Amino acid sequence: MNLFNIIKNKQQYWLVDQIRKDDIPKEAYLEQFIQILEEWDHLGIGYLSLLMDESFESLLLQKKFCKVSSIVEYTRKLADLPQMDDEIVWHSLSEGLLDDREYGELYDLCRLGSANKNINQSIDQVMISLKNELGPEWRQHCYYFTKADALIGISIPHIEMGTEDEGRLFYFGVVPHLRGQGLGIKIHNISLVLLKNFLANFYVGSTDVNNSYMIKIFEKNGCVLRDRKGIYKIVKEKSKRA
Known part of the structure; x- marks a missing residue:
């Protein structure tokens, strides 16, 4: 199951957006995100821009992400x-x-x-x-x-x-x-x-x-x-x- 939408622009950037599902445990998101991050790093892509729940923020900062801002979603x-x-x-x-x-x-x-x-x-x-x-x-x-x-x-x-x-x-x-x-x-x-x-x-x-x-x-x-x-x-x- 894909838990993230990813837009890939060759070697320049990846845009990654977490798909929020109520029945998915945090560990499953973390496992799939780490796989995405490792692939991005291995391929040498210019940058990765990420939309993700702020409960993951401490981990992301440890992984050398910088926080740009916060967004709200309306439906x-x-x-x-x-x-x-x-x-x-x-x-x-x-x-x-x-x-x-x-x-x-x-x-x-x-x-x-x-x-x-x-x-x-x-x-x-x-x-x-x-x-x-x-x-x-x-x-x-x-x-x-x-x-x-x-x-x-x-x-x-x-x-x-x-x-x-x-x-x-x-x-x-x-x-x-x-x-x-x-x-x-x-x-x-x-x-x-x-x-x-x-x-x-x-x-x-x-x-x-x-x-x-x-x-x-x-x-x-x-x-x-x-x-x-x-x-x-x-x-x-x-x-x-x-």
């Missing part, structure tokens, strides 16, 4: 969603109205001023991660939103790797100069509908514990707190990679 069933704002229009990148470069620039703009403390990848790395995680049809998941013909934000809904019906947003954001106007709540709500169209039965979203803006969006759209995890990172020592 919501998608059976009964509020009505969408009919003034907001959305398109997927697959429609060809924007090209990949333009979408990457919009993505980068939406990241400006984020309260999330995890270190941003370059936008080129982000686009590679999109293709690796979402597969050949990745453009069908990349949405952008307009109001009165002005670009206002993006959202990337998809089914979580290793599941059949867990909806996630690879990213969600509003352009900086339009924040604080309630657009985030509306775009997030539309994103939940898009997840339902991808046959997700429920949604899981996460953000930094200090991102009160995103937490407000979760709560306004009927999401409830499910979990809290630490963000940890370990970088391969150059001497070992040589």
Whole structure:
């Protein structure tokens, strides 16, 4: 049984996320995590970024991980969603109205001023991660939103790797100069509908514990707190990679 989702980017990094299950003992998580860590170390991958329950923190610090921050996870069933704002229009990148470069620039703009403390990848790395995680049809998941013909934000809904019906947003954001106007709540709500169209039965979203803006969006759209995890990172020592 896989207890961690892992996104692997060749020799550059691994992104590892603990899958919380109530009936799994802590020892089972620890055993599988140690195997992952040993494989990462053996292969000489650049760094490993980890989302894991903070009860493991002492062990992780002993293993030379550094703590970046903490995140909260919210969840919501998608059976009964509020009505969408009919003034907001959305398109997927697959429609060809924007090209990949333009979408990457919009993505980068939406990241400006984020309260999330995890270190941003370059936008080129982000686009590679999109293709690796979402597969050949990745453009069908990349949405952008307009109001009165002005670009206002993006959202990337998809089914979580290793599941059949867990909806996630690879990213969600509003352009900086339009924040604080309630657009985030509306775009997030539309994103939940898009997840339902991808046959997700429920949604899981996460953000930094200090991102009160995103937490407000979760709560306004009927999401409830499910979990809290630490963000940890370990970088391969150059001497070992040589």
